Amino acid sequence: MRTLGSFVTRFRDRFSTxxxxxxxxxxxxxxxxxxxxxxxxxPGLTTVDSDFASVLFSMAMYAIIAxxxxxxxxxxxxxxxxxVGFFAVGAFTVAVLGSAHGHIPWLLCVPAAIAVTMIxxxxxxxxxxxxxxxxLAIVTLGFGEIIRLVLVNTSWLGGAAGISNLPTPPSVSLxxxxxxxxxxxxxxxxxxxxxxxxxxxxxxxxxxxxLALSVLLVILFLDWLMQxxxxxxxxxxxxxxxxxxxxxxxxxxxxxxxxxxxGAAIGGLSGTLFAARQGxxxxxxxTIIYSSLFVAMVVVxxxxxxxxxxxxxxxxxxxxxxxxxxxDARYLLFGIALILLAVxxxxxxxxxxxxxxxxxxxxxxEVLEEGVTHA
Amino acid sequence: MNLLIHHFWELTxxxxxxGAVYSLVALGYTLVYGVLRLINFAHGDVFMWGSMxxxxxxxxxxxxxxxxxxxxxxxxxxxxxxxxxxSTIALxxxxxxxRPLRRRNAPPLIALISAIxxxxxxxxxxxxxxxxxxxxxxxxxxxxxxxxxxENGVMPAFLTNGVVLHIGGYGVQKVDVxxxxxxxxxxxxxDQFVRRSRLGRGIRAVAQDPEAAALMGVNRDRxxxxxxxxxxxxxxxxxxxxxxxxxxxxxxxxxxxxxxxxTAAVLGxxxxxxxxxLGGFVLGVAExxxxxxxxxxxxxxxxxxxxxxxxxxxxxxxLGESLGKARA
Numbered sequence: 001m002r003t004l005g006s007f008v009t010r011f012r013d014r015f016s017t018x019x020x021x022x023x024x025x026x027x028x029x030x031x032x033x034x035x036x037x038x039x040x041x042x043p044g045l046t047t048v049d050s051d052f053a054s055v056l057f058s059m060a061m062y063a064i065i066a067x068x069x070x071x072x073x074x075x076x077x078x079x080x081x082x083x084v085g086f087f088a089v090g091a092f093t094v095a096v097l098g099s100a101h102g103h104i105p106w107l108l109c110v111p112a113a114i115a116v117t118m119i120x121x122x123x124x125x126x127x128x129x130x131x132x133x134x135x136l137a138i139v140t141l142g143f144g145e146i147i148r149l150v151l152v153n154t155s156w157l158g159g160a161a162g163i164s165n166l167p168t169p170p171s172v173s174l175x176x177x178x179x180x181x182x183x184x185x186x187x188x189x190x191x192x193x194x195x196x197x198x199x200x201x202x203x204x205x206x207x208x209x210x211l212a213l214s215v216l217l218v219i220l221f222l223d224w225l226m227q228x229x230x231x232x233x234x235x236x237x238x239x240x241x242x243x244x245x246x247x248x249x250x251x252x253x254x255x256x257x258x259x260x261x262x263g264a265a266i267g268g269l270s271g272t273l274f275a276a277r278q279g280x281x282x283x284x285x286x287t288i289i290y291s292s293l294f295v296a297m298v299v300v301x302x303x304x305x306x307x308x309x310x311x312x313x314x315x316x317x318x319x320x321x322x323x324x325x326x327x328d329a330r331y332l333l334f335g336i337a338l339i340l341l342a343v344x345x346x347x348x349x350x351x352x353x354x355x356x357x358x359x360x361x362x363x364x365x366e367v368l369e370e371g372v373t374h375a
Numbered sequence: 376m377n378l379l380i381h382h383f384w385e386l387t388x389x390x391x392x393x394g395a396v397y398s399l400v401a402l403g404y405t406l407v408y409g410v411l412r413l414i415n416f417a418h419g420d421v422f423m424w425g426s427m428x429x430x431x432x433x434x435x436x437x438x439x440x441x442x443x444x445x446x447x448x449x450x451x452x453x454x455x456x457x458x459x460x461x462s463t464i465a466l467x468x469x470x471x472x473x474r475p476l477r478r479r480n481a482p483p484l485i486a487l488i489s490a491i492x493x494x495x496x497x498x499x500x501x502x503x504x505x506x507x508x509x510x511x512x513x514x515x516x517x518x519x520x521x522x523x524x525x526e527n528g529v530m531p532a533f534l535t536n537g538v539v540l541h542i543g544g545y546g547v548q549k550v551d552v553x554x555x556x557x558x559x560x561x562x563x564x565x566d567q568f569v570r571r572s573r574l575g576r577g578i579r580a581v582a583q584d585p586e587a588a589a590l591m592g593v594n595r596d597r598x599x600x601x602x603x604x605x606x607x608x609x610x611x612x613x614x615x616x617x618x619x620x621x622x623x624x625x626x627x628x629x630x631x632x633x634x635x636x637x638t639a640a641v642l643g644x645x646x647x648x649x650x651x652x653l654g655g656f657v658l659g660v661a662e663x664x665x666x667x668x669x670x671x672x673x674x675x676x677x678x679x680x681x682x683x684x685x686x687x688x689x690x691x692x693x694l695g696e697s698l699g700k701a702r703a
Contacts, residue, residue: 079484081491131686137487138414138637139686142679145634153672288630292491299488328506332499338492343475346485 008350035213038206039195043182047321053195053205055321059314060212061273066297066313067219067306068266073295074304074352075232076259077239078129079137082144083294085124086264088286089117089147090271092157095281098167100158106167106276113272114265121264125257144291151283162282166275168200169211200276208277215273216310219266223306226262235259289331296334300341302348304355311350379667384543386663392551392620394659395558399613400636401643401651402565403465403606409582409646410602413483416490417468419633420497421607425461425614426624427501430528432456434519438533449533450553453618458611465607468493469600494630502626527623534619554616561612562652565605569648574601582646631675635662638682644692653693 015023037045038053046052065087072080093113097104104112128139152160179193195206226232237245238252246252275281293316301312316334320327341348347355379386400422407415438449472493476486505521508514514522534553538546569575580588581598589595617632618624639658643650658678665677685692 077484079487127687128683131690135641135686135690138634138641139683141634142638142682145631146676146679149673149676153670292495295488295491329499329503331495332503335492335495335497335499339472339489339496340492342472342481342485342489342492343479346479346481346488 009353009356012353031217035210038209039177039179040187041180041182041190045322047318049324050321051205053209055318057205057209057212057277058321059317060209060216061270061277062294062297062317063310063313064212064216064219064270064273065267065294066301066309067216067223068263068270069294070298070301070303070306070309071223071226071235071266072259072263073298074302074309075227075235075239076256077235078256078259079295080140080260080263081137081291081295082124082140082142082147082288083263083267084286084288084291085144085147086117086121086267087271087274087290088151088281088283089120089264090114090268091275091278091281091285092151092163092271093117093268094272094275095163095166096157098275099165100163101156104167106169106272109167110269110272113268117268117271118261118265121261122257124264125260129253129256129260141288141291145288148283148286148288151286158282160283162280162284164280166279166281168279169276171199171201171207173197173199202279205277208273211276212273215269219269220306220310227306231255231258293334296338299348300337302351302355305348305350305352308348308350308352312348379664382545382667384545386667387660388542388545388547388551390660390663391656392554392659393662394639394656395554396613396617396620396655397632397636397639397658398652398655399558399561399609399616400632401639401655402562402609402648404637404640405643405645405648405651406578406602406606408640410578410585410599411473411477413473413486414490414637415468415473415606416487416633417472417493417497418465418606418610419629419631419636420494420501421461421465421468421629422610422614422617422632422636423501423624423626423629424464424497425457425607425611426618426628427528427614427626428460428611429453429457429615429618430530430624431520433531433533438531440533440535446534450615454557454612454615457615458608461611461614462604462607464497465603465610466600468497469603474596494633498626498629525626527625529623530618532622550619554620557612557616561609565609566648566652568605574598578602634682635675635678638678638685641682641690642685642692644694647692647694650692650694657693 015026018026033040038056041052047055065083068086069080069083072078072083090113093116094106094109096102097109097112098106124140124143128136128143131139151157157163174197176194176196179190179195180187181190182188195204198207198210200207200211227235234245234250234252234255237248237250238255242252274285278285297313297316298309300316301309303309320330326333347359351359400418403418403421404415407413407418433449433453436449436452438453440446441449472489473486476489481489502524505514505524508517508521534550537549539549539552540547569578577588577593577598578601580591580593581595585595588598614624617628635658636655639654640651641654642658643652643654645651658681661681662674662678665681666674669677
């Protein structure tokens, strides 16, 4: 684990010394490849037992969630164990407006869902963010469960059966792209499978994957803008030392609330994607176990590093799908991985660069003070 | 509201009985929090393992209704099994999930992550317990213990239930009496142990000031082990009593009960033993009253809302925090 982490770190350092044009070109090619994954069906990567495009869609959707939760946990340092609640609020906003109590098209439901989840984030955050760090975890856990119980027990929200016939994103049929199948190392055109460009249907998950991936890229860009602004620096200061930040003039409570609201909005946005792909929602999709899965993504990826959490989210969804025998023991492996990670690599697999420097600085200081190296 | 008035005594007494279970589990949270300043998130799963052990032992001895002596024998046997398993699990938990972190001085967030991981591991091990037996080809023999691991483990009915006495029109059940008496005995024993014994003094000393305690010759690691052991034993007793009251347990039963017991601990003031007792009873009764007013399907919501309200308005709980500052 340690060697993999430092390998990636070294690779990242090497990459950042390349000329800007080269870096951009590499990135564009990579992004193109990622977009074309469901078309190419690369052997080894593709999942045999379940539809590869569906798996890719899940990976992109969970990556969005991980980026959102990374704002709350990684940037602002608030452990939120009820994040699935916001995901649920987003999905149910689409369900209520688009199917149960209205016929608003999906595209209009999305801003509404973002607004509703943002408001619910502020409503949850305003009272709870005043409590101590470890209490916050339990309170948010309670809130996540309250949201699910409210969904189960309210007939206006569909009750335990949930809501079906959700609206799909607007479709246009422009052209169709055939998928590839691989015969050994030789790619062949698959006569049985093709994707129509931007026709959202139940049978083909590829357009949903493109949609989710595009949303993910936009979110990543906004996330980057935010982290490098005054807001991001305030979050970091609050996380590292709340009292010091407050003394330096950072209104810490307001920024913590902002982190909560931004995280909630992104969670709600991914909920709308989930609703669109699934076509129905019910409270069982939002049990507390998902909250811990989300937290695991952020912690495994390295809190505060957006690429780390995206990679961890994709990996944690892909592994059990690719290796089906793992899927039974999935949560057991999670549990063990979390303990191992906490013990051996508390900073996550891909910690942010600044965190790596901070750890190195701490170690040097330790050596200077104690005169011994800590293994 | 009408329901609350008509069934007041029934709600109160069953609330106290389930509250007693919360109290016993809450003691584990409070003790560990007192000495380590750590929310032992996996404590609910320690409880679950104890209750499962009780089911297995009762199944193994084929418990059935058998007079007073037989019933007491079954009760003691099952409790012993639950305590043994729970305290072992609690010690293993401390050894693998928390001690390595303590050595490295990990921040609280990391300890909480490890605790969440441990919670998953424990409940999933229980949920997947059929696998190893399946590989060994022992399915048929072990069917009663590992068959359908994700379903309820049901306690063999060996206790003939009956009304013992009447309070305000409600006939108090035998089970309620056993649960209440059993838990109160355990609580008094623990309270006296922590207040009077040498080891109890060690626990209080570490809770109050770990460094000073170490300077006075208290072995901190040993105190922490004892704390986990006692917490686990209490969870084991709670597991057995829960089984008597509810009749079944399952691999994920620890989660919701753990959160409620933690609520009870916070309600009474985390780190405060008597607070945990009071908190458990208050929570059990409040939950029953609440569900009588707004409907039973909202029972868990009542508990969570109570937790949030307490944390907001009186984060130190009813009796105040800290094991160390408790009256000596």
